Amino acid sequence: MIVALRYHVVMSAISTSAPRSRRERPAKAPLSREAIVRTGLDLLETGGLANLSLRKIATVLDTGSASLYVYVENIRHLYALMLDAAFSEIRYAREEPAPERVKSALGSYLEVMLARRGLAQIAAGTMPEGENWMRLNEFLLAGLLEAGVPPERAAWGIDLLLLQVTAKAAELTAWSEQGDVIGCTADTYAKASATSFPRLHELHDVIFAGTTAHRIGWALDALLDGIAHTPLPT
Amino acid sequence: MIVALRYHVVMSAISTSAPRSRRERPAKAPLSREAIVRTGLDLLETGGLANLSLRKIATVLDTGSASLYVYVENIRHLYALMLDAAFSEIRYAREEPAPERVKSALGSYLEVMLARRGLAQIAAGTMPEGENWMRLNEFLLAGLLEAGVPPERAAWGIDLLLLQVTAKAAELTAWSEQGDVIGCTADTYAKASATSFPRLHELHDVIFAGTTAHRIGWALDALLDGIAHTPLPT
C-alpha cells in the first residue's frame, strides 16, 4: 500500500515537471471511492491529520480535487467512509471468555485508531455509521450480555466504553503531535499545587504513574464494573 | 458581552465602508490578550467552531490578524487560553455532600462546554493547562477522597470522569451541528440489524432510550462506582 502511494507521488511529480504522453507511462489507476478512502488513510498514517486534505488526496491520485466530488459528497462524508474502512481491521477474539473478549476488542479498536494518527480526532467529531461500526457495537453488546450484564445496562454501557477509548486515543495522538506535553503538565502540577492545590500536590506521583496500557486496562475494568453494577434511572 | 461584540462588528463595518477620522468615533478598545480570548469565546458562542478563526477575531477587534501574534503564540495557544477562561465559569457546590458534589461540578463543566459550541472539540484535542483547569481537578480529586475512594483510584479516576464528559460534550455538539443524525442512525440500526446484528436489533429501543441528562447521570454513577471498587493493577 505504501508502494502504491510512492508510485502515485512520483507519477504526479513527473507529470507536472515533464509531461509525457499517456502512451509512454503506465495507465493511471481509475478513480474510485475505494481508492480515495485508501489514499486518505495512507496520508493519515504518513503524516497525521495535518497531512490529510482533499487536495492532497487528489494530488496523490494525479487529478484535481474537484474530481473527488463524484465519489464523495464532502469531506465529512469522506471521514465517515475512512472511519468505517479502518474499523474493518479490528480483530475479534471470539474464542475468549465473555468479559475479556470485550476488553481485547476495545484494545484492537484503540490500536487501529493509534495506527492512523488523527483518526481518533475524526472519530470524536463524526457520527460513525457503516457495517464495521455496527459489527463492533454488536460484538461488544453480545459480550456484555454473555458476561451477565443486565440488558439495559449493557445497551447503555457500550456507548460509555467506546466514548472512553475514542477520547483516550484522541488525547494520546494530540499529545504526541505536540512536544513533551505530559512532562510539561507534570511540572505545572508539581510547582503550583503545593499550597493552592494540596490534593493534586499530594497525589502527584500517583496521578502520573503507570504505563498507558496499565491505565487503559484499569479504565476498562472500572467501566465494566460500573456498567454491570449500576442500575438505570427510573 | 454580546453588546460589546455587536459594537465591534458595527465599528469594523463602518470603518471599511466609510472611513472616518479617529477623532469622530469612539476610541478603539486597546488590543489585549483578554480581549482576544473573550472575542474568541463570543464567536464560538455565536456560530460554533466554523465561526472561530484568528482572522475573524481580528476583524471584530478592528485590526489585522497579524496583530494578534503579539498576545498569542499561535492558534493552539489561543485554544488553551480560551479553554481556561471558559473553565472559570464552572460552578462548585462546596456545600453538597461528597459524591454528589463531584457529579454537579462535572455537570457544570458540561454546561460550560455546551454553551460554546465547539469548545468540547477544542478540549478533546488540546492539553488543558491553567489555573481553572487545576481548580477543577483539585475539586474532583478532593471530592472523591472525601467520598472514601482510595487515593490511587481517585488519582486515576478524575482522568476517566473528565475524559467521559468531554467526549460526550464533543459528541453532542458534533451531532447538533449536523442534521438529525441521531434519528438517522437509529434508522440504520433498526433496518440492518434484524438478521446480521441480532443484539442491536433486540435492544434497539433501550439503546436509544432516555434523555441526555439521564444518560449522562447514569454514566457518571457507573464511572464513580467503578472507580471506587476497582483495584489498580500491580
Add this chain to the structure above:
DNA sequence: ACCTGAACACCGTTCAAGT
C-alpha cells in the same frame, strides 16, 4: 513595543467547459 499591509502556502467547494 506595538501595529499594519501584503504576501505565502495552504484549505473545501462550486461551476462552466470539455470528453
Add this chain to the structure above:
DNA sequence: ACCTGAACACCGTTCAAGT
C-alpha cells in the same frame, strides 16, 4: 457520466515596513 481548470471564499503564519 466523468473529468478538468479556474475561480471563490476562506484559512494560519510570516515579515518588512511603519509608528
